[in-house]
Amino acid sequence: MMSEYAVEARNLIKVYKAGELEVQALRGLSVTVANGEMVALIGPSGSGKSTFLNIIGGLDRATAGYIGVMGSDLTQLNASQLVEFRRKTVGHVFQNMNLIPTLTAAENIELPMAALGVKKDARRQRVEELIGVVGLKERMSHKPGELSGGEQQRIALAAALANDPPLILADEPTGELDTENALIVVNYLAKANRELGKTIIMVTHDPRVARAASRILRIQDGVIATDVTPSEEAAPTQANYTDMLKTRIASIDAQLAGLDQDFRKGLISSDQFVDRQTNLKKTKDVLGDELHRLGVVH
Ligand SMILES: Nc1ncnc2c1ncn2[C@@H]1O[C@H](COP(=O)(O)OP(=O)(O)O)[C@@H](O)[C@H]1O
Numbered sequence: 001m002m003s004e005y006a007v008e009a010r011n012l013i014k015v016y017k018a019g020e021l022e023v024q025a026l027r028g029l030s031v032t033v034a035n036g037e038m039v040a041l042i043g044p045s046g047s048g049k050s051t052f053l054n055i056i057g058g059l060d061r062a063t064a065g066y067i068g069v070m071g072s073d074l075t076q077l078n079a080s081q082l083v084e085f086r087r088k089t090v091g092h093v094f095q096n097m098n099l100i101p102t103l104t105a106a107e108n109i110e111l112p113m114a115a116l117g118v119k120k121d122a123r124r125q126r127v128e129e130l131i132g133v134v135g136l137k138e139r140m141s142h143k144p145g146e147l148s149g150g151e152q153q154r155i156a157l158a159a160a161l162a163n164d165p166p167l168i169l170a171d172e173p174t175g176e177l178d179t180e181n182a183l184i185v186v187n188y189l190a191k192a193n194r195e196l197g198k199t200i201i202m203v204t205h206d207p208r209v210a211r212a213a214s215r216i217l218r219i220q221d222g223v224i225a226t227d228v229t230p231s232e233e234a235a236p237t238q239a240n241y242t243d244m245l246k247t248r249i250a251s252i253d254a255q256l257a258g259l260d261q262d263f264r265k266g267l268i269s270s271d272q273f274v275d276r277q278t279n280l281k282k283t284k285d286v287l288g289d290e291l292h293r294l295g296v297v298h
């Protein structure tokens, strides 16, 4: 039976048992997410966000209650059906460890398709397409270690999209990124939602990232405590996103000028100068690339 919902959770309970100890991670959580929504899950550490996401993604099972995802009743699936569900219905992006370090960006994106037996030519074509979606065509042959954290997460998103799953689950995808890179990555998640019609559920503790969603669910003590729509004025528009990028570039230019002066005055060593200059320039390049992709001349 098809459901109008991407996700339907009813009275979900999850109890972890560790010896004598029992932890109630979910305490009767109920919520529905419609197809095509982009939802942010927020809440204190230990409130059950990852547990809920893992149950939606078929990585973990609920102790009791009902969980339906894209028309499948996950409580009724056996182990091999659950594997099939995970491969076809869900794309995962985690906080880190998404990519295999010895493979190139392109090979990392190819991997989930190889697992489904997609032919080489079709895989290559899809990699080209996806790497364009995340704006990293020129980084195809780079290994993860040669990419910035933000770029790695964009490749991870492309890999999550590889088999064209209707649902993307992201657990703190921007957790280890600075604000600029966090906003760039979430902007690509929003793009996958808007342009590819993917339903997206992402866990975040960053309010600026959460505001990119159309709905914010706050979990507390294993239940949904609040369910709100971010206010219109607070929602990041394309205009204030480009403004943010431009402001950051201007501030980096100012820091570079200051660095020059400090070096000439002998306040910093040449090693320090080169170090800081390299870092600032790297950040500036990322921001500039992003502006360029948005079609903004700066
Ligand atoms: N595998 C596990 N075994 C035992 N307890 C766990 C396990 N995973 C999570 N928990 C506990 O369940 C609760 C919810 O955890 P989690 O869903 O990871 O929270 P969040 O992602 O919101 O920080 C916490 O008290 C956590 O310690």
Ligand SMILES: [Mg+2]
Residues within 6 Å of the ligand: 049, 050, 051
């Ligand atoms: Mg978590």
